[in-house]
Amino acid sequence: MSAPTLWFLFPFLFGSLSMLFSEKRNLITILSIILCLFLAVIALTIPINSMIVFGNNSLIFSSSKEILGRSLTLERSAQPVLVFLFLFTAIWFFGTLVVQVHRFFVPIAIMDVALIVGVISVKPFIYGAFFVEFVVLLTMPLFWVQRTKSGDGILRFLFFQTFGLVFIALGGWLSASVDINPSDEFLVTRAAVIFFLGFIFWLAIFPFHDWIAVVMDETCPYISGFIMSLLQFSTLFILLNFLNTYAWMRSFTPIFSGLKIIGTVMLLLGSVWAFFQKTLQRLEAYSIVAENGFSLLLLGIKTENSVHLLLSFLIIRVIAAAAWSLSVKILSGNNNVTIQQLPGLLIKKPVVSITLLASFFSVAGLPLFAGFPLKIVMISLGFSQSVLIGVMTAFGCWFLILTGLKMMISFLSPGDSEIFSRETITQNILLIVLILIMLSLTFFPLLFNQFISNLQTQFPAFMVY
Amino acid sequence: MGISVIDGIYLDTSVGWTSMRYGLPITSMIGLGLISLSAVFILANHDQGEKRFSLLAYFLQYIGAILLLIRIFSIQILFIIFLTGLMGAAIIGTDQVDFRAPIQKRFFLSLPLFRVSLCFLVWGLVLSIEPRIALWIPIPDSILFASLWLVSIGILKVSLDNDYFSMILGLLNLFFGFQLVYILLEESSLVFGFLTAINLLITLLGAFILLRPDSAQSENEILESRENS
Structure with missing residues (x-):
């Protein structure tokens, strides 16, 4: 058993399967709450990379899972984030028991949270940008059917998130090249500029800030609140990871100014x-x-x-x-x-x-x-x-x-x-x-x-x- | 990344401060031509009644991309790209095209001159900036050019049109342009899978949006969800 299987693959599969039974709204919500609390408790109590012994059997709880030549890795340092993410999701799901939300919200939300665990765990971390795009694409139908206005803002949200992905992915690739030769100032500047252009779209930085207001104005407040929180959280997480990973970036003062x-x-x-x-x-x-x-x-x-x-x-x-x-x-x-x-x-x-x-x-x-x-x-x-x-x-x-x-x-x-x-x-x-x-x-x-x-x-x- | 040039067409051009020599295999020339013309067609066609030609042009872009990539990737990867284009066109077109309707010739008569001339301008612009970008993105010039061209047309399409079909097509153009560059930069099956999945998901989302263009239908969906609860 590996940590990414437990906290990424399992909730994602649960979410996708529960879509089939979304008509049983309360049952799916309660099962999802139980799952989230269970995953949060495990993150709180069982350290990753340890051996779990039950009776005569034992299970090694490893930190890494290889997928197509790349790895998903969750170290012990990630456990507080996991506890927080799953507790936070459980609270949102409790909310759906007292207000009317679209029946697909809970299944899609649990898949979204699994994808955010993917953002935290994927190595190289820059692939997290693709997981963020998956979150957006999974949620868009929900936004669209719950919209109260024309939906232009929702489309703008999709376009800006995709523009952001393009720049962040290219910037991430360039950054990896800079890491080999950090003295090349031309490349350093290009990498930094392209990477941060992506964040301009994702973090609603002026002048590309209006999509956030239009989306929140046009669609269900409960769904948009959940998604915006997750997206802002994951975007800042990727940004922090980026600065944490590349020493040349931390010493590139124009970025910080x-x-x-x-x-x-x-x-x-x-x-x-x-x-x-x-x-x-x-x-x-x-x-x-x-x-x-x-x-x-x-x-x-x-x-x-x-x-x-x-x-x-x-x-x-x-x-x-x-x-x-x-x-x-x-x-x-x-x-x-x-x-x-x-x-x-x-x-x-x-x-x-x-x-x-x-x-x-x-x-x-x-x-x-x-x-x-x-x-x-x-x-x-x-x-x-x-x-x-x-x-x-x-x-x-x-x-x-x-x-x-x-x-x-x-x-x-x-x-x-x-x-x-x-x-x-x-x-x-x-x-x-x-x-x-x-x-x-x-x-x-x-x-x-x-x-x-x-x-x-x-x-x-x-x-x- | 080198490509052997056999039976190529050689062209010396002087662009800005730099002088470049393009040595292109014939497949790349055809591919570039297909991509360039089909993108022009997609941008120029804003007749909302006739979508068959736009979908055909969209599919031809993928054929052009396959011709561009034929010397670099294995047949399996090329087949996946072919399927992505084919399925993308099919998914978007399923509800949008009435195959029994007669072909409307209005488009050919009133080919929007402004958009075609805009395409020429953008084509020249892309041709002039490509050598500079090639300095820091190490992929073959022809593919980089096709990619920049698709991204530019995608942005123009999204900006100039206000019907959902055109906007989705513009976004797909833009994303496919990025995909062409990125699959050469990151030689990982996972990344290729991600990009293909995102491309198809955008297509599916586009079809979903086109099926529910009015918010009146979404009101019904809301009511339905209330009843279900």
């Missing part, structure tokens, strides 16, 4: 755009753009501390996205909700409103929420680079918080909107659990930091021993 500038601009523009959006999903989309800016800025700073911050933000973002998507789905079904419809929401749907605010403020970094200490460190890191970066970072943070406050004022103001029905008890229970998870990140920081440190062992180049 560029990342800092692009990151700061994205942060500021994303947060300003988020403030002026009229619908909840577009607001969330632009806050993702701003958070991607944060991530790029932290990568540009490239210290152990900044990578620790980046991973912490990534985890907080993914958890907050689950809470946000579930709340919006409960609120509106497949339709989009405008800010003008929200007055009086706190009275009509108190738990949903609080979850929306808690999720947004966890990422924006309001005091007492998980993002706050990280944003403080972030701003001081920004000022350590230059006054301009520090000021812009602070402005970006403030705009995000102001956006949240604007939303809160809207919830609190009197209104008699009758479009929202009351929440059900099961929905409330799940939302409260999600709020507690988000708050626990604030109140148990040692546990959270320990988890992030374990996660960071995957990227030894960014660690100081």
